[in-house]
Amino acid sequence: MNPSDSPSPSCADATEPGVLRVAQARAAIIEQLTPPRGVERLALRDALDRALATDILSPSDVPGHDNSAMDGYALRGADLGEDGGARLRLVGELHAGQRFEGVCGAGECVRIMTGAPMPRGCDTVVMQEQTRVIGENRIELLGRHRPGENVRHAGEDIARGAPVLSQGRRLTPADLGVLASLGIGEVSVRRRPRVAFFSTGDELRSLGETLDEGDVYDSNRYSLHGLLRQANVELLDLGVVRDDPAALRAAFSDAAAIADVIVTSGGVSVGEADYTRSVLEELGRMNFWKILMKPGRPLSFGRIGEAAFFGLPGNPVAVMVTFLQFVAPALRYLASGRVEQPLTLRARCGDAIRKRPGRFEFPRGICRPAADGGLEVTTTGRQGSGILTSMSRGNCLILLPEDNAGVAPGEFVRIQPFGPLSSGLGD
Ligand code: AMP
Ligand code: MG
Numbered sequence: 001m002n003p004s005d006s007p008s009p010s011c012a013d014a015t016e017p018g019v020l021r022v023a024q025a026r027a028a029i030i031e032q033l034t035p036p037r038g039v040e041r042l043a044l045r046d047a048l049d050r051a052l053a054t055d056i057l058s059p060s061d062v063p064g065h066d067n068s069a070m071d072g073y074a075l076r077g078a079d080l081g082e083d084g085g086a087r088l089r090l091v092g093e094l095h096a097g098q099r100f101e102g103v104c105g106a107g108e109c110v111r112i113m114t115g116a117p118m119p120r121g122c123d124t125v126v127m128q129e130q131t132r133v134i135g136e137n138r139i140e141l142l143g144r145h146r147p148g149e150n151v152r153h154a155g156e157d158i159a160r161g162a163p164v165l166s167q168g169r170r171l172t173p174a175d176l177g178v179l180a181s182l183g184i185g186e187v188s189v190r191r192r193p194r195v196a197f198f199s200t201g202d203e204l205r206s207l208g209e210t211l212d213e214g215d216v217y218d219s220n221r222y223s224l225h226g227l228l229r230q231a232n233v234e235l236l237d238l239g240v241v242r243d244d245p246a247a248l249r250a251a252f253s254d255a256a257a258i259a260d261v262i263v264t265s266g267g268v269s270v271g272e273a274d275y276t277r278s279v280l281e282e283l284g285r286m287n288f289w290k291i292l293m294k295p296g297r298p299l300s301f302g303r304i305g306e307a308a309f310f311g312l313p314g315n316p317v318a319v320m321v322t323f324l325q326f327v328a329p330a331l332r333y334l335a336s337g338r339v340e341q342p343l344t345l346r347a348r349c350g351d352a353i354r355k356r357p358g359r360f361e362f363p364r365g366i367c368r369p370a371a372d373g374g375l376e377v378t379t380t381g382r383q384g385s386g387i388l389t390s391m392s393r394g395n396c397l398i399l400l401p402e403d404n405a406g407v408a409p410g411e412f413v414r415i416q417p418f419g420p421l422s423s424g425l426g427d
Contacts, residue, residue, distance in 0.1 A: 038191035061155035077147020084144030266314030295385035364394035
């Protein structure tokens with residue numbers, strides 16, 4: 001069936017106003033965002049996963065001097081005979097951190113340990129195992145050798161003045177090591193985005209309160225807290241706000257005054273008690289989108305004052321899926337100024353999945369290493385947007401784009417990991 005023939009709202013068409021494909025919505029969001037200005041100077045240890053504010057050029061050569069890659073004997077390559085061998089006189093010994101005073105002359109060699117600077121005059125190291133002692137201070141090289149072997153050259157890893165890391169780069173553990181190897185102990189990083197978040201709904205109770213009939217615990221604030229922590233942003237938890245225009249107005253205004261981004265859950269569908277929409281229209285510039293996706297159809301996005309606003313759906317699964325599709329990439333962009341596509345992987349699907357073309361579906365999956373060395377994925381079972389255990393048991397979203405018409409067992413699909421891809425998950 002052609003989706004545009006259908007009167008059903010779940011099969012709406014992306015040409016209708018306010019109806020967007022997932023990729024269109026993601027692009028429209030990035031286009032309207034401006035990464036916050038502001039730079040902090042941080043000690044290297046505190047800079048993990050922070051985005052560099054400037055390019056880093058190497059202040060020095062790494063390694064700083066030519067040094068030995070082996071335990072063995074340093075010598076002059078010119079002393080190697082036609083056959084690649086030589087007999088040499090031992091004139092000294094050199095450990096890492098020591099320097100050889102003097103020069104190693106023709107016909108001479110110096111015992112050298114890995115990492116020790118090359119003695120003046122030497123350009124070659126022959127490893128210990130390829131030598132033998134043939135008399136007092138006499139060494140014979142075994143096998144064929146070439147001038148220059150087993151030497152690490154100054155600047156071979158990083159040359160002085162060379163670009164090392166560029167601005168916007170999120171620092172990894174290896175990056176911290178690379179910067180330390182250059183003697184750089186402090187870096188300038190971009191300020192982290194400040195994200196204020198709250199839940200809306202009269203039925204929501206905070207942990208510690210008792211539930212009356214019809215009440216539910218506010219779980220979204222906890223899953224959002226976890227997702228925001230993983231995004232490494234500054235968090236401002238504003239609690240639960242009632243479905244009441246005055247309370248919502250106050251909460252949005254307070255949040256806009258302190259945050260770069262506001263994330264709320266609930267109240268974006270057209271429910272009786274959902275005043276969110278009218279309050280948002282009054283306070284900011286808003287889009288109310290129907291995204292061709294499941295779960296998570298309604299999404300509002302816009303600005304309140306200087307803050308970007310994401311109004312996520314209330315359903316506990318929908319809130320997480322829409323966060324992963326829209327908020328997480330937006331926060332990465334705000335943190336680094338770089339647009340990064342989420343990592344997706346190819347996996348063989350063990351289950352049949354029914355689906356009609358028209359919208360992007362995100363069934364939750366459990367992905368594991370397969371016997372053939374690839375990945376296999378199975379669904380977590382029931383996929384209702386209130387079944388939060390599907391997110392907890394799963395470690396990936398199975399990506400079934402708009403045009404997909406269902407999956408047969410054994411077919412390959414793409415997945416988007418959101419949890420560890422180790423075995424033993426789903427317990
Ligand atoms: P809404 O989008 O406000 O109409 O909410 C849709 C569904 O999600 C309703 O069943 C709500 O009770 C539920 N819901 C909304 N917000 C939360 C929340 N913070 N925690 C748990 N469930 C919620
Ligand atoms: Mg609600």
